[in-house]
Amino acid sequence: MALMSYAQAACQALAAAMRADANVIALGEDVGHGGIFGQYRGLREEFGAARVIDTPISEATIMGAAVGMALTGLRPVVEMRVVDFALCAIDEIVNQAAKNRYMFGGQGRVPLVARMPIGIWSGSAAQHSQSLEAWFAHIPGLVVVAPATPADNYGLLAAAIDCGDPVIYMEHKELWGLEGEVPPQHTVALGQAHTARDGTDLTLVTWSGMVHTALAAAEQAVQQGVSVEVIDLRTIWPWDRELVFASVARTGRLLVAHEAVQAAGFGAEVAATVAEELGVPVRRFGAARIPVGYARSLEDVARISAQELLRELMLFANSDSRGRSMA
Amino acid sequence: MALMSYAQAACQALAAAMRADANVIALGEDVGHGGIFGQYRGLREEFGAARVIDTPISEATIMGAAVGMALTGLRPVVEMRVVDFALCAIDEIVNQAAKNRYMFGGQGRVPLVARMPIGIWSGSAAQHSQSLEAWFAHIPGLVVVAPATPADNYGLLAAAIDCGDPVIYMEHKELWGLEGEVPPQHTVALGQAHTARDGTDLTLVTWSGMVHTALAAAEQAVQQGVSVEVIDLRTIWPWDRELVFASVARTGRLLVAHEAVQAAGFGAEVAATVAEELGVPVRRFGAARIPVGYARSLEDVARISAQELLRELMLFANSDSRGRSMA
Amino acid sequence: MPANTTAANASSAEHLLALYRTMARIRAFENAAEETSRGGVAAFGAATNATALVRGPLHLSTGQEAVAAGVCANLARSDYLTSTHRGHGHTLAKGADTTAMMCELFGRASGTNKGKGGSMHIADFAVGMLGANGVVAAGIPIAVGAAHSAKIRGTSAIVTCFFGDGAINRGPFLEGLNWAKIFELPLLFVCEDNRYSATTATDVMTAGEGAAARARGIGLAAETVDGNDVLAVDTAARELVARVRAGGGPQFLHALTYRVKGHVSVDAAAYRAKGEVESALENDPLKLAALRLAALGVAAGRIAEADAAAQTEIEAALAAARAAPVPEPAEAYADIQDTGAGLWR
Amino acid sequence: MPANTTAANASSAEHLLALYRTMARIRAFENAAEETSRGGVAAFGAATNATALVRGPLHLSTGQEAVAAGVCANLARSDYLTSTHRGHGHTLAKGADTTAMMCELFGRASGTNKGKGGSMHIADFAVGMLGANGVVAAGIPIAVGAAHSAKIRGTSAIVTCFFGDGAINRGPFLEGLNWAKIFELPLLFVCEDNRYSATTATDVMTAGEGAAARARGIGLAAETVDGNDVLAVDTAARELVARVRAGGGPQFLHALTYRVKGHVSVDAAAYRAKGEVESALENDPLKLAALRLAALGVAAGRIAEADAAAQTEIEAALAAARAAPVPEPAEAYADIQDTGAGLWR
Numbered sequence A, B: 001m002a003l004m005s006y007a008q009a010a011c012q013a014l015a016a017a018m019r020a021d022a023n024v025i026a027l028g029e030d031v032g033h034g035g036i037f038g039q040y041r042g043l044r045e046e047f048g049a050a051r052v053i054d055t056p057i058s059e060a061t062i063m064g065a066a067v068g069m070a071l072t073g074l075r076p077v078v079e080m081r082v083v084d085f086a087l088c089a090i091d092e093i094v095n096q097a098a099k100n101r102y103m104f105g106g107q108g109r110v111p112l113v114a115r116m117p118i119g120i121w122s123g124s125a126a127q128h129s130q131s132l133e134a135w136f137a138h139i140p141g142l143v144v145v146a147p148a149t150p151a152d153n154y155g156l157l158a159a160a161i162d163c164g165d166p167v168i169y170m171e172h173k174e175l176w177g178l179e180g181e182v183p184p185q186h187t188v189a190l191g192q193a194h195t196a197r198d199g200t201d202l203t204l205v206t207w208s209g210m211v212h213t214a215l216a217a218a219e220q221a222v223q224q225g226v227s228v229e230v231i232d233l234r235t236i237w238p239w240d241r242e243l244v245f246a247s248v249a250r251t252g253r254l255l256v257a258h259e260a261v262q263a264a265g266f267g268a269e270v271a272a273t274v275a276e277e278l279g280v281p282v283r284r285f286g287a288a289r290i291p292v293g294y295a296r297s298l299e300d301v302a303r304i305s306a307q308e309l310l311r312e313l314m315l316f317a318n319s320d321s322r323g324r325s326m327a
Numbered sequence C, D: 001m002p003a004n005t006t007a008a009n010a011s012s013a014e015h016l017l018a019l020y021r022t023m024a025r026i027r028a029f030e031n032a033a034e035e036t037s038r039g040g041v042a043a044f045g046a047a048t049n050a051t052a053l054v055r056g057p058l059h060l061s062t063g064q065e066a067v068a069a070g071v072c073a074n075l076a077r078s079d080y081l082t083s084t085h086r087g088h089g090h091t092l093a094k095g096a097d098t099t100a101m102m103c104e105l106f107g108r109a110s111g112t113n114k115g116k117g118g119s120m121h122i123a124d125f126a127v128g129m130l131g132a133n134g135v136v137a138a139g140i141p142i143a144v145g146a147a148h149s150a151k152i153r154g155t156s157a158i159v160t161c162f163f164g165d166g167a168i169n170r171g172p173f174l175e176g177l178n179w180a181k182i183f184e185l186p187l188l189f190v191c192e193d194n195r196y197s198a199t200t201a202t203d204v205m206t207a208g209e210g211a212a213a214r215a216r217g218i219g220l221a222a223e224t225v226d227g228n229d230v231l232a233v234d235t236a237a238r239e240l241v242a243r244v245r246a247g248g249g250p251q252f253l254h255a256l257t258y259r260v261k262g263h264v265s266v267d268a269a270a271y272r273a274k275g276e277v278e279s280a281l282e283n284d285p286l287k288l289a290a291l292r293l294a295a296l297g298v299a300a301g302r303i304a305e306a307d308a309a310a311q312t313e314i315e316a317a318l319a320a321a322r323a324a325p326v327p328e329p330a331e332a333y334a335d336i337q338d339t340g341a342g343l344w345r
């Protein structure tokens, strides 16, 4: 076990993969100087500029070139800085990377990892604060991953690089400095959720930065007599239905919380599926459908605090068997 | 009333708006020659090339320029041909058009209509057959519209041009030739769904091309003793919760069907909301999470037929009160 | 030295005849595809004929065959190539099998893409053909990546990237050329300029002196060639390919040709000036090559033979495609992704 | 004619002094913003200081003031302008009020954007400043649209579009220039070349002869100017703006300058060569202008006065911003859209 930050964990997982396989390369803006969050620190020194490739500000071509690289034997790790800028490369992700293998009848494979951090990034306002994991879950051909801890950022990035599919790898913009223990040679299987906290009264499914908020809220719920099971989905697609179903079957109700806008967010998929399959009360708590404002007073409205989440938890826990408030 | 095709209806609604307001203009590839579906036929002849603007193949700039036009007094109607190509203009839609008014503190307005047809387009395979309405519903600042009939394509396009917000206007790629009656000076309020068929046993919510499939399936369900109420949502965001809730409160169960991939589709939003609010059984039927293949045998797997929808309807109608199959 | 001249003549005649054969095969292939597609296109509001063998949009390169033939004559099987929605000629000239191609257009399980792609996405990775593409200019970044990969992996493969005149107004053109040049990638860009972008004449949509000037503005050497003269294309491409192979970095070829048919097979192209097509047909690349072959002393019978051989080959392809089985519905779920695919909706 | 010369001298001195004042105000504004932002930036992994008055990424144009001042001196209030993430200078020079700007950086309800945008999205539509933008090159198509709109509506407004040297490698650069030229729009493109794109020296990422050559490759006339010489910028811009106003279509100005600070305020810019900044400071645009003013016979006191006035103005802005109320939380739900907004999640 080693203590490292979320950024260091990813960096070390990538370094290990690059040591093991000469075809693993990294490309994107400013990666040569270590990435603007330090998530590529030291890689160019170790692997050289030919494998840690600084690129022009050309998102469409960064992603499109990665498709061409992946098709011809490399395993590129693509840096998009934030998901907001990946919006300049959507054709390349959705029409090219995701569909290539299918459209060409299985002739090619596109084993690339596209890193595009999600989440509110303090004081950065509307164009740097989005969480768009639901978009990519909607697109056949893509795997979608959102690690919440340093250990998972190591283990999931290792698994993503190893995976033969295009993986949309969504770190969180405010977790880079978070520290935690990482087991050596750690990997985490894609598609496996993690029960971050056991509980009996209610299942709270979440992912990414919201995992930490959820754990804090669950902690406080205990004092109000409610035992919350917290599941960190970790992989958004394919999501771990079995683990969620098993938990909800025990607790009898599901709350999904996420930082993304609630409307048409991935919480809807989880909630709808559980409602369909188990017929138990479901509830969601995602962000309001508002852009993220700059002033702290506005940004705070777009964020979900542990306090607000707790309030939702308690309201839901105290609702009737169809999930309706008993007030 | 006049009989016209879905394409003609849109064309005439646009012509009427252009006659009424000199600031309404149209721009996009091939619009000068009437648009490749005839949806701009005759407009250049009537309004001239300065207002019916043929553009280079520059999707990002078509959309970005429309933002600049809208900010400075025009009301542009933007042609993207199919939603699949609009993926080349996502930054301009999501980071610019949708966020402009908010981000700049209400200084500007972006009254544009971005036409980007959805749906499978027979024999056109994976890159020309997507339905991505859920994406845009997820983005604060956007209105999302999906007309199913000539009358609605007239009335909703008129309303969309009139609306001060950026409207993602999603016609269906296979409905251009569909004929129907259109009342004179027709408009349809944004955000209002339409009960396309009354019924008592089950509410079927749908939109766009799937409305026609749903009506066919509902017709057949009668013969099997099940009365289906079909609601055409028409506007995806904001969707008509009141009408849907009222219907489901009567029928006691909800099925949402759409041509888009089911996973993280907009059906999840509708189903999850109804489950949360009414606690009744919900079910979705969307496309499998597969790209659309070219061969008819493959394309047919990606489509939802009236037959399949009927099967789902009947299974659901015959399930227990928690929506679970009684087999 | 009349003997040498004769020998040189004979060898260049054989070379031209080989190029002619490629063009004739493309022409025959596309004529047959057009024939079997009648009613199968839903573009331009036309009704779909449910029984058409070739479905959906079919973009023909009729009249542009010299570009595909002349460029690809200089490529090895191990070289890579990316193409556009109008990619039959490139694919065939790169070495793909016409039966597998026709099967693909017919949506058969034995097609190059197992029936999953059709005309607009035709690909044959076995001959380095990494795919036609339904999105204008989308092949450019992919080609750039393949070339970057070849360079990183130290292979000798080079990449050729075809795109149309309309594509030079999309962002990836700038980004891709810039990238190729700063990394000095082994890449030949070919702008196949047929003067139209769908229903729009490209020149009025294009500022400046056109494709070659733009490429030069981004620092690439660029040449312009008569794209209907297969020998001229071949000669220019040979020189450029040699420079690319020698490590000279990306090169740019602007080939001037003409789109004889409508944008897609059902487009009557009523927007063209009267007589425009007729006068363009004077410059038909097959006709020009045949005249040149005659001038080189090749007997008319050998040209007719080439035409007939192409015809026979394509008829066999048609017959095979007609007889081939369509994909099983279960195949719709195959080859999507390893992680997270399945019947589960 | 010594009398005339003196008069000319005096008038050009006054003109330069006015330009100097604009630069001094920008400098003072940004110095104050930097000071009040310490710890407020989460970029580069740095921790956020919850009490910082200016939050998030702050991109300073220190050392580049001559470009904003020189160009905007030739614009009317009714002309439009689009900018980048590094937009304080452009906004101020276009006529925005420094108090409203500082309030915006402080996230106050009285900010130009009601506290919704901050530094990276600063805008003042009342003076035609249509917005800074957090996405590199995203302002280009918007400027193109504004110019197209001005042309269609028949107004006399022209548009100026600022972007960085890094932006010329993004697709919208090509698309926007092409569009502006084919429609002959009233638009001045200004590439403010500060030699860096975040941590990367732009030249190694840019093929060819740079911004002006690229613009020429797309058919635009283009000029290069010393962007640290405010008079040179002013003179070049005057000529280009005149051409634009006269219906000459889009013009292009490449202004060479230098980014004195890091990319964002907390970036120490350790990736730069030793001594690079020091030697660049020799060319500081304020210093150069002050020398020139002295040469024109302007008394040192008048320059000091200009500096002091700028300082006073910005201190007042700071005080006002400190005292201003923050936006009410309910404001988070306002100005999203007319149809479909609301508290409903």
Ligand SMILES: Cc1ncc(C[n+]2csc(CCOP(=O)(O)OP(=O)(O)O)c2C)c(N)n1
Pocket: B029, B057, B059, B081, B085, B088, C084, C085, C086, C134, C135, C136, C163, C164, C165, C166, C167, C168, C194, C195, C196, C197, C198, C202, C259, C263
């Ligand atoms: C990004 C994008 N925009 C629009 C289209 C629709 N479209 C298909 S082909 C075409 C014209 C392309 O012109 P050009 O590049 O010259 O190729 P050509 O068809 O002449 O071979 C257009 C506009 C598309 N496929 N992709």
Ligand SMILES: Cc1ncc(C[n+]2csc(CCOP(=O)(O)OP(=O)(O)O)c2C)c(N)n1
Pocket: A029, A057, A059, A081, A085, A088, D084, D085, D086, D134, D135, D136, D163, D164, D165, D166, D167, D168, D194, D195, D196, D197, D198, D202, D259, D263
């Ligand atoms: C599309 C996009 N890609 C990347 C970024 C991150 N980014 C912000 S500023 C910047 C450098 C821009 O360089 P340049 O255009 O020269 O402007 P400068 O910062 O030098 O003023 C980058 C890469 C972004 N904001 N948008």
Ligand SMILES: [Mg+2]
Pocket: C164, C165, C166, C192, C193, C194, C195, C196, C197, C198, C202
């Ligand atoms: Mg063309």
Ligand SMILES: [Mg+2]
Pocket: D164, D165, D166, D192, D193, D194, D195, D196, D197, D198, D202
């Ligand atoms: Mg710069």
